[in-house]
Amino acid sequence: MISVQQIHKKFGKLEVLKDFNLEFESGKSYALMGPNGSGKTTLIKIILGMVIPNAGDILVKGKSIKGSYSYRSDIGYMPQIGRYPDNIKIGQLFSMMQDMRPEIREYDMALATEFGLMDMLDKPMHTLSGGTRQKVSASLAFMFCPDILILDEPTAGLDPIAVEILKNKIIQEREKGKLILITSHILSELDELTNHAIYIHEGKIFFNDTTESLKDITGESKFTTAIARLMEWSLKKKQIKTELSHV
Amino acid sequence: MFKLLKYALYDIVKSRFALLYTLFMVLVAISIYQVSEDMSKVSLSLLNIMLMIVPLISAIFATTHFFNNLEFTELMLAQPVKRRDVFLSQVLAVMFVLSLAIVIGFGVPMILWGADSSVLILLGIGIGLSVVFAGLAFLASVLTRDKAKAIGISLSFWIYFSLVYDGFVLYLIYSLVDYPLEKPTLALVFLNPVDLGRIIMLMQLDISALMGYTGAFFQDFFGSAKGILLSSAVMFIWMILPVSAAMRVFKRKDF
Numbered sequence: 001m002i003s004v005q006q007i008h009k010k011f012g013k014l015e016v017l018k019d020f021n022l023e024f025e026s027g028k029s030y031a032l033m034g035p036n037g038s039g040k041t042t043l044i045k046i047i048l049g050m051v052i053p054n055a056g057d058i059l060v061k062g063k064s065i066k067g068s069y070s071y072r073s074d075i076g077y078m079p080q081i082g083r084y085p086d087n088i089k090i091g092q093l094f095s096m097m098q099d100m101r102p103e104i105r106e107y108d109m110a111l112a113t114e115f116g117l118m119d120m121l122d123k124p125m126h127t128l129s130g131g132t133r134q135k136v137s138a139s140l141a142f143m144f145c146p147d148i149l150i151l152d153e154p155t156a157g158l159d160p161i162a163v164e165i166l167k168n169k170i171i172q173e174r175e176k177g178k179l180i181l182i183t184s185h186i187l188s189e190l191d192e193l194t195n196h197a198i199y200i201h202e203g204k205i206f207f208n209d210t211t212e213s214l215k216d217i218t219g220e221s222k223f224t225t226a227i228a229r230l231m232e233w234s235l236k237k238k239q240i241k242t243e244l245s246h247v
Numbered sequence: 248m249f250k251l252l253k254y255a256l257y258d259i260v261k262s263r264f265a266l267l268y269t270l271f272m273v274l275v276a277i278s279i280y281q282v283s284e285d286m287s288k289v290s291l292s293l294l295n296i297m298l299m300i301v302p303l304i305s306a307i308f309a310t311t312h313f314f315n316n317l318e319f320t321e322l323m324l325a326q327p328v329k330r331r332d333v334f335l336s337q338v339l340a341v342m343f344v345l346s347l348a349i350v351i352g353f354g355v356p357m358i359l360w361g362a363d364s365s366v367l368i369l370l371g372i373g374i375g376l377s378v379v380f381a382g383l384a385f386l387a388s389v390l391t392r393d394k395a396k397a398i399g400i401s402l403s404f405w406i407y408f409s410l411v412y413d414g415f416v417l418y419l420i421y422s423l424v425d426y427p428l429e430k431p432t433l434a435l436v437f438l439n440p441v442d443l444g445r446i447i448m449l450m451q452l453d454i455s456a457l458m459g460y461t462g463a464f465f466q467d468f469f470g471s472a473k474g475i476l477l478s479s480a481v482m483f484i485w486m487i488l489p490v491s492a493a494m495r496v497f498k499r500k501d502f
Contacts, residue, residue, distance in 0.1 A: 011501070045501075045502065048324070048325045049324065049325075050321060050324045050325060050501070050502040051501040051502065052499060052501060069327055069328060069329050069330070070327050071327070072325060072326055072327040072328075073326075073327035075325070077322075077325040079318070079321065079322060079325070081318060082318070082322070083317075083318035083319055084318075084319055084322075085254070085255075085258035085316060085319055086258070086262065086315075087257070087258045087261035087262055088254060088257065088258050092254065092257070096250070096251075096254045097326065099250040100250065100251075100326050100327060100328055101326075101327060
């Protein structure tokens, strides 16, 4: 459904992504992992059109995203930090987002209702706590029943009850056959929510397969330890490289 | 586009800044109207205050507004809307609120105590300068990733056009005093929106007689239909150019 082709991105001298190729298929849920600064967020931002790559192309539902903006109505995006205009009320924010997608008439307000946001539609955004803002972001991502969901650290800052609600919602949407892409540093969560692991290391794909085969390859029965093993390997590989370069 | 603009406007109008700025303008205008009965003196005093304050406030406000809304702009870019529309809605909302503050601030006392055409031109210059400096501020904002740096650049635009440039022009005139300087000074005036506003306004008043031969030449030029047309065209270019440059950068910017 999303096809990342030969993407190349530099920030100044720093090469963040090099000849990056990746396929995301619908019906699967992907865990996007990697150490800080490995290029996860950059990849997401390139898919969303917020960062423009130096070379390469991205196809969403078979169409190139270059110069296009309408493809984004198929994507629900929940940012890591949601900040909104101070003086706009929750209700106004919702109707503003709805205004931007005039072709969609039916809204999925289940998440907003469960989070209790429907009772505080009159509250201006600047009075909300960080967690409540996160709830607003989550509700917005799911509101339009998009075919693709991109969630950047979705549970950071949420209380345990809200985390459960959000997880159940993600699982529900996964069962409907949607493409879900999650980045997180909470591995247990990724184990529950995703069935496909992608590990990025220094702008390259180090691992890309199902979680079962990840466990097979690493010989670990638990997801968290399997990932830890993967991290060790990626670091070792780097060490070997530097040793060789000294020779 | 208009939907985005509607919400952007709503957000700024509701903010305390818009209210305070308008209130400040009203207070300035009222106090100056109280001091003098002579309309040309009133508009001259208003002009002097406006030429200092309006560019400064416009530059600072536009920059802080851009950076305060940065995360929200990012979220907008992830929605099915054009980049151009996201940018224009922010810029137009800022420009609209800045202009509205001047129109209300200077307009209310005018309705109360009367006005002549010179005060209307003053309003036009105020709006023009707000647009120019908001545009320059947005240009500074899209060129940097850092709020403090962007405010610094916006401030230096203000210092340059309000203070440094005049010093430079004076130095040039004094050192080349033996040559006919009318046309070069005219060209120099066009290169600075603040000076351009000042000269357009001064030529509407009678004091230009005090400015000697150059004043007479300016009076002749800015009084003629051709001069008015040309000077408004140049002001218009000043209003459009920074914003369109900022939009070009914004369209390719990484967020």
